[in-house]
Amino acid sequence: MKKKLLSLIVLTLVSFMIFALPTMADTKPAAPDTHSEADMKDMSDQEMSGHSEAEGQTEVIVAKEGKFQVSVQSEPEKPAPKKPVNIMITVKNEATGEPVLDASINVEMMLMEAGEHGNMAGMDSSSATTLQGQAKLDNMEPGMYSVTLTPTKKGDWTQDIFISSPTLGETTVSVPLTVTKTGPNWILIGSVGGVVVLAGIFAQILKRKQNSSKEV
Amino acid sequence: MSQPLKPKSSQKRNFLKFKPLKWFLQSSLYPSIFQWAAVLVFAVIMVQTLAGPTSAHDNFGTAATWVLWWPLLPLFFFLFGRFWCAVCPFAWVSDLTQKVFGANRKAPNFLRKYGLWIIDITFIFITWADHIWGVVESPRGSGTLLLLILGGVMVTAMFFERRTWCRYLCFLGSLSGNYSRAGMLELRADREICKTCTTRDCYKGNKKTAGCPMFEFPMAMENNANCNLCGNCIKSCPHDSIRLSPRKPTSEFWSMTRAHFEESFLAIVIVGIVFVQNITMLDFYQSYLKWAGMTLGLSKDIAFTIIFIIAMTTPVLLLYAASAVSKRYSGETIRNAFARFGYAVIPLDLASHMAHNLFHLLAEGKSIYYTFMGLFGVHIEGPTDFVSDPTIQIMQYVLVIAGTLGSLYTAYRIAKKNYGTQKALSVAMPYLVVISIFGVLNFLTFVVRMSMRM
Numbered sequence: 001m002k003k004k005l006l007s008l009i010v011l012t013l014v015s016f017m018i019f020a021l022p023t024m025a026d027t028k029p030a031a032p033d034t035h036s037e038a039d040m041k042d043m044s045d046q047e048m049s050g051h052s053e054a055e056g057q058t059e060v061i062v063a064k065e066g067k068f069q070v071s072v073q074s075e076p077e078k079p080a081p082k083k084p085v086n087i088m089i090t091v092k093n094e095a096t097g098e099p100v101l102d103a104s105i106n107v108e109m110m111l112m113e114a115g116e117h118g119n120m121a122g123m124d125s126s127s128a129t130t131l132q133g134q135a136k137l138d139n140m141e142p143g144m145y146s147v148t149l150t151p152t153k154k155g156d157w158t159q160d161i162f163i164s165s166p167t168l169g170e171t172t173v174s175v176p177l178t179v180t181k182t183g184p185n186w187i188l189i190g191s192v193g194g195v196v197v198l199a200g201i202f203a204q205i206l207k208r209k210q211n212s213s214k215e216v
Numbered sequence: 217m218s219q220p221l222k223p224k225s226s227q228k229r230n231f232l233k234f235k236p237l238k239w240f241l242q243s244s245l246y247p248s249i250f251q252w253a254a255v256l257v258f259a260v261i262m263v264q265t266l267a268g269p270t271s272a273h274d275n276f277g278t279a280a281t282w283v284l285w286w287p288l289l290p291l292f293f294f295l296f297g298r299f300w301c302a303v304c305p306f307a308w309v310s311d312l313t314q315k316v317f318g319a320n321r322k323a324p325n326f327l328r329k330y331g332l333w334i335i336d337i338t339f340i341f342i343t344w345a346d347h348i349w350g351v352v353e354s355p356r357g358s359g360t361l362l363l364l365i366l367g368g369v370m371v372t373a374m375f376f377e378r379r380t381w382c383r384y385l386c387f388l389g390s391l392s393g394n395y396s397r398a399g400m401l402e403l404r405a406d407r408e409i410c411k412t413c414t415t416r417d418c419y420k421g422n423k424k425t426a427g428c429p430m431f432e433f434p435m436a437m438e439n440n441a442n443c444n445l446c447g448n449c450i451k452s453c454p455h456d457s458i459r460l461s462p463r464k465p466t467s468e469f470w471s472m473t474r475a476h477f478e479e480s481f482l483a484i485v486i487v488g489i490v491f492v493q494n495i496t497m498l499d500f501y502q503s504y505l506k507w508a509g510m511t512l513g514l515s516k517d518i519a520f521t522i523i524f525i526i527a528m529t530t531p532v533l534l535l536y537a538a539s540a541v542s543k544r545y546s547g548e549t550i551r552n553a554f555a556r557f558g559y560a561v562i563p564l565d566l567a568s569h570m571a572h573n574l575f576h577l578l579a580e581g582k583s584i585y586y587t588f589m590g591l592f593g594v595h596i597e598g599p600t601d602f603v604s605d606p607t608i609q610i611m612q613y614v615l616v617i618a619g620t621l622g623s624l625y626t627a628y629r630i631a632k633k634n635y636g637t638q639k640a641l642s643v644a645m646p647y648l649v650v651i652s653i654f655g656v657l658n659f660l661t662f663v664v665r666m667s668m669r670m
Contacts (some may be wrong), residue, residue: 003289036223076274077270078270182270184359185266189363193367195367195371196367199370199374200374202374203318203375204319207318210320
């Protein structure tokens with residue numbers, strides 16, 4: 001009986017280990033993002049339009065707005081809450097294809113809450129869910145500007161990119177961004193751990209039966 | 217089909233005559249010293265893939281598994297047989313679980329009989345699932361796969377004796393068995409010595425060492441498929457009967473006496489798997505997806521599944537057709553001929569697998585270092601390649617050509633051994649044509665630059 005109890009305790013501990021390791025990993029500080037020295041601050045309510053079709057990957061979203069050709073990329077591929085996201089915006093002259101180097105670019109990120117709050121359909125306008133930053137010219141490639149923002153919550157965000165150039169005028173581009181939780185899948189881990197524990201108990205019963213039949 | 221068992225390797229060249237090596241293999245250091253290192257890395261990989269960064273680009277688990285381990289694996293099998301299986305962390309978990317909780321029941325007959333088919337089907341399913349749900353490119357997908365395997369290993373070890381999982385259920389078992397059979401190293405027993413043995417310690421084990429974890433009896437072992445070079449028989453044999461010898465690559469295929477249909481089936485399916493991996497990286501594939509979506513209204517997953525089924529079945533049908541044509545000269549049943557000559561494509565499988573993954577290893581290899589440093593909070597960005605794309609491509613061509621020639625030669629030698637020199641060419645010809653087609657198609661897919669994993 002003691003052996004059985006001991007086995008169960010060890011088995012539970014092993015299963016607990018399976019649970020504990022990912023928890024330990026989850027509390028590990030993230031690698032700092034050193035992409036840009038972007039200006040980050042909260043901002044007040046802004047009217048915006050957006051949609052939530054993005055999959056949060058590094059797909060390049062290209063938009064042709066007036067005289068501009070704008071492509072937007074985000075890094076990391078799947079942004080996580082409270083982790084910095086580097087937004088890279090490449091601006092080109094739609095007519096010539098030349099990079100635009102004299103643009104002033106401001107980015108506003110706002111969390112869409114699927115109409116939970118009544119003031120503006122689908123938008124959360126609290127300061128924690130509305131972010132702003134000014135994109136600076138990046139040396140990665142001609143016409144690329146970048147800014148780092150840190151989304152506070154998971155969900156579908158929209159990025160309004162305001163572009164102003166002395167030579168080409170002004171435009172606004174809206175791009176969606178999905179922020180997802182990065183934690184472990186506890187249901188899966190729990191299920192596997194549970195199956196292992198149950199199998200362990202069953203195996204112990206079998207083992208005990210075998211031993212007792214041998215003794216007889 | 218059966219002939220008297222006769223060791224083909226050069227028994228004169230026995231690495232175990234080198235005393236320091238023999239001492240090391242007989243000591244408790246082997247293979248535990250490698251196992252511990254593997255377990256340590258594996259623990260980090262598990263944590264990273266289950267709970268680390270969700271972007272493959274930043275995840276050490278993804279880099280270590282799919283950019284380092286997976287590309288090196290076929291090379292390991294070729295050089296050292298199934299040595300990896302001896303140091304595999306899952307095997308370590310299996311042994312430990314069994315030691316503490318194991319009921320040590322016999323492996324069920326169902327597994328013994330259909331284990332290879334289960335392995336084949338699982339391997340094909342995982343390859344398909346990788347494209348549908350994302351296993352390789354998604355750290356969480358990789359973590360899920362590893363966790364499910366870990367759970368399976370532990371449950372199996374709790375009930376059944378030895379390494380039942382490794383022998384009958386591991387999805388890599390058939391692949392590693394096939395690749396190691398093409399390899400350059402073999403462990404065999406001296407049958408003359410074994411005839412006089414009454415203890416059978418190599419199989420049963422003794423007080424100091426456990427018996428063969430893979431259910432093999434070295435005296436009767438005539439292929440590498442289930443020997444993982446764990447060293448237990450080297451340690452336990454009281455008569456010094458075990459030999460570790462180098463041999464001519466692929467020679468096992470034409471010297472073997474028993475062909476297994478399941479092994480041949482997987483060998484030929486792998487041709488399709490490598491092909492489908494390459495095809496999804498071509499421009500044609502994207503055009504196909506668009507066409508299937510717009511014209512037929514098919515989702516990406518269904519469109520891929522169609523391509524996948526075609527890629528899997530075409531090589532099987534071609535080999536079947538070759539067997540049907542060859543039957544005229546050999547008089548063999550199609551099933552037997554299929555089983556016998558299916559092994560001939562393994563050198564091409566191995567070479568294509570290595571060529572495909574060579575790109576990931578050499579073009580993305582530095583990401584292993586970058587992501588490793590990320591574990592300590594150091595963010596490094598930079599080029600991930602060790603050598604330029606054209607150089608990698610040349611290496612890929614060389615590998616595919618070598619693999620094709622190896623397969624052609626193997627098919628010819630199988631025919632020569634089984635049907636005599638006079639009939640050899642006519643019996644082998646349909647297979648030579650099919651292997652050449654596979655070789656050319658593989659070569660063509662490597663002309664186009666592949667997609668990155670990281």
